[in-house]
Amino acid sequence: MDAFYASVELLRYPELKGQPVVIGGGRRHQPVLQPDGTRQFARLAGYVGRGVVTTATYPARDLGVGSGMGLMKAAARAPQAVLLPTDFEAYRRLSRAFKSAVAEIAPQIEDRGIDEIYIELTHLPGAQEPLGLDPYGGVRAVAQEIRNNVRQRTGLSCSVGVTPNKLLSKIASELDKPDGLTLLTEADVPRLIWPLPVRRINGIGPKAADRLLALGIQRVGQLAARDPAELVTHFGRAYGRWLHEAAHGRDDRPLSTHSEPVSMSRETTFARDLHAVRDRDELGSVLTELAAQLAVDLQKKGYASRTIGIKLRFEDFKTVTRDLTLAQPLADAGAIRHAAGLCLKRVDLTRRLRLLGVRAGGLVKV
DNA sequence: TCTGGGGTCCTTCCGCCA
DNA sequence: TCTGTGGCGGAAGGACCC
Numbered sequence: 001m002d003a004f005y006a007s008v009e010l011l012r013y014p015e016l017k018g019q020p021v022v023i024g025g026g027r028r029h030q031p032v033l034q035p036d037g038t039r040q041f042a043r044l045a046g047y048v049g050r051g052v053v054t055t056a057t058y059p060a061r062d063l064g065v066g067s068g069m070g071l072m073k074a075a076a077r078a079p080q081a082v083l084l085p086t087d088f089e090a091y092r093r094l095s096r097a098f099k100s101a102v103a104e105i106a107p108q109i110e111d112r113g114i115d116e117i118y119i120e121l122t123h124l125p126g127a128q129e130p131l132g133l134d135p136y137g138g139v140r141a142v143a144q145e146i147r148n149n150v151r152q153r154t155g156l157s158c159s160v161g162v163t164p165n166k167l168l169s170k171i172a173s174e175l176d177k178p179d180g181l182t183l184l185t186e187a188d189v190p191r192l193i194w195p196l197p198v199r200r201i202n203g204i205g206p207k208a209a210d211r212l213l214a215l216g217i218q219r220v221g222q223l224a225a226r227d228p229a230e231l232v233t234h235f236g237r238a239y240g241r242w243l244h245e246a247a248h249g250r251d252d253r254p255l256s257t258h259s260e261p262v263s264m265s266r267e268t269t270f271a272r273d274l275h276a277v278r279d280r281d282e283l284g285s286v287l288t289e290l291a292a293q294l295a296v297d298l299q300k301k302g303y304a305s306r307t308i309g310i311k312l313r314f315e316d317f318k319t320v321t322r323d324l325t326l327a328q329p330l331a332d333a334g335a336i337r338h339a340a341g342l343c344l345k346r347v348d349l350t351r352r353l354r355l356l357g358v359r360a361g362g363l364v365k366v
Numbered sequence: 367t368c369t370g371g372g373g374t375c376c377t378t379c380c381g382c383c384a
Numbered sequence: 385t386c387t388g389t390g391g392c393g394g395a396a397g398g399a400c401c402c
Contacts, residue, residue: 004402024370052370054402067402072367086370113373113402205400238376267371307394317369325394357371374401382392 001098002157002178004115005055008094009084011155013039020060020081025051025071029083045079047071050269050354054086058178091115094154101153105146110166110255118166119146120255136162136183143181167251168193170202189249194221201246208243211235223247260363264297265311266290267357273315276349283356287344288337290358295333298360304329305360308339312347313355321359322346329364336360 001007005023010016013031015038022044029042051071063078074081095114103109108120121127124142131137143160150158157179161172164186171193172182184192198220199209215234217223223231224247232240245251268290274283287310298305308330309323322343330336340358 050368050370054370068369070367070369073369074367076367116402203400207399236377262374263372265372269370309395319397321396323395355370372402374399376397376399378395378397380393380395384389384391 001115002159003055003057004094004156005086005091006057006060007156008091009087010057011094012090013041013084015039016041016057016082018059019057020063020065020078021057021084022053022060022065022071022074022078022081023055023084023086024053025049025083025085027085029085031084041082041084043079044071044075044081044083047075047083050271056081094156097154098150098156098158101149102146105142105149108255108257110257111259118169118255121162136185140181140183143183147181165249165251166253166255167202167246168249171196171200174200186249190221193249194219194224194247196220198223198247203242203246208235208239220247260365261301261303262363263359263361264294264301264303264305264363265357265359266293266297267311267355269313269355270353273352273354275352283353286356287340287358290356291337291340292333294358294360295331295336298331298363302366303360303363304331304366305336306330306362306364307360308336308343309359309361310340310343310347311355311357311359312353314351315354316351317354319355320347323359323361325362329362329366331360331366 006021009021009023026049032040034040049071053065053067053069053071053074055067056065060078060081065074065078065081091114099109099117102117102119106119106121106124110118112118121139121142126138127142129138131141134140139162143162147158147160150156159173159177159180161169162183163169163172168184172184175182197218198204198212201220212223223243228241228244231243234240235243268286276283306329307323307325309321311319311321313319324339324343326339336358
């Protein structure tokens with residue numbers, strides 16, 4: 001889906017179309033309905049806090065604002081941009097709507113989060129047929145039909161990559177964003193994929209990109225040209241081989257149409273850093289609240305957890321975790337709070353904290 | 367102006383046990 | 385009884401993704 005959260009907000013507030021809009025920040029900054037019927041929107045200018053941009057509209061991106069950026073920094077670049085708080089309930093609703101719109105045409109779907117899916121097109125009627133002079137006309141038409149249905153059911157645009165595998169589809173879907181349809185085959189890899197920066201490969205993050213850069217590798221084609229043995233030397237057997245395969249556009253992962261959750265968690269960043277001793281009571285009640293929320297999440301989805309853990313982030317952004325595996329799975333707020341308290345006792349708390357989280361792993365259906 | 371919240375998967379280390 | 389080896393679960397951290 002294209003700029004998903006922001007696009008959902010534009011459905012609600014169509015008067016913002018064409019403007020730089022940024023989604024993020026806390027519950028405040030809600031638009032205010034004026035007596036004359038128009039809405040007063042919060043602006044980025046003067047933002048104070050620790051929020052980040054979750055999504056920015058394309059006009060906002062043109063001003064240098066992108067997801068993950070601190071809102072203070074975003075405010076410096078685009079003070080006049082509209083700021084809207086996140087509304088996950090609305091995004092989940094539209095997420096279900098777009099997925100069922102796709103499923104009406106192509107039922108084999110792999111979920112990749114709130115705004116992304118992989119779709120199996122291979123065996124759909126007509127997908128293997130040429131259309132006029134286009135040997136891939138059949139599958140192109142199916143993909144277009146999916147896009148049309150998503151727009152009709154949700155009012156939202158999406159971008160699609162039609163290729164032989166998931167790795168290439170992910171890259172291809174981003175070649176013509178927003179509202180694009182890109183079809184490519186293995187034969188197109190040298191021309192269309194090799195000029196791209198290595199970061200465009202799903203699985204090469206900032207760390208791997210830095211290490212590749214140190215080897216003089218910036219683009220996918222440069223990676224493809226390297227001896228796989230050399231990559232194995234630098235990155236280990238599994239990752240080295242994978243880098244080589246990925247650079248050649250090869251990927252044999254099957255579609256995964258069903259998955260069970262592995263863990264669930266709740267965490268919060270404080271408005272100001274807290275001290276273990278001086279802010280003991282506040283810290284304790286945050287932990288209690290997180291445990292209670294997590295218990296509700298577990299019970300709503302029908303899971304119990306055998307491993308309870310905590311996550312701490314200190315003022316210097318260093319993060320530590322502690323966890324505890326129990327004899328019996330549990331989903332009770334008090335028991336989660338107790339286990340989290342035991343974990344907390346194992347951490348040296350001399351530095352101040354900016355974040356506290358509680359996690360439930362080892363999930364079992366109840 | 368410092369950097370959210372919710373996840374998955376992988377690696378490494380350690381203790382326990384056969 | 386001592387030593388080595390290997391599997392396994394748990395714990396911790398890290399990379400990456402949406």
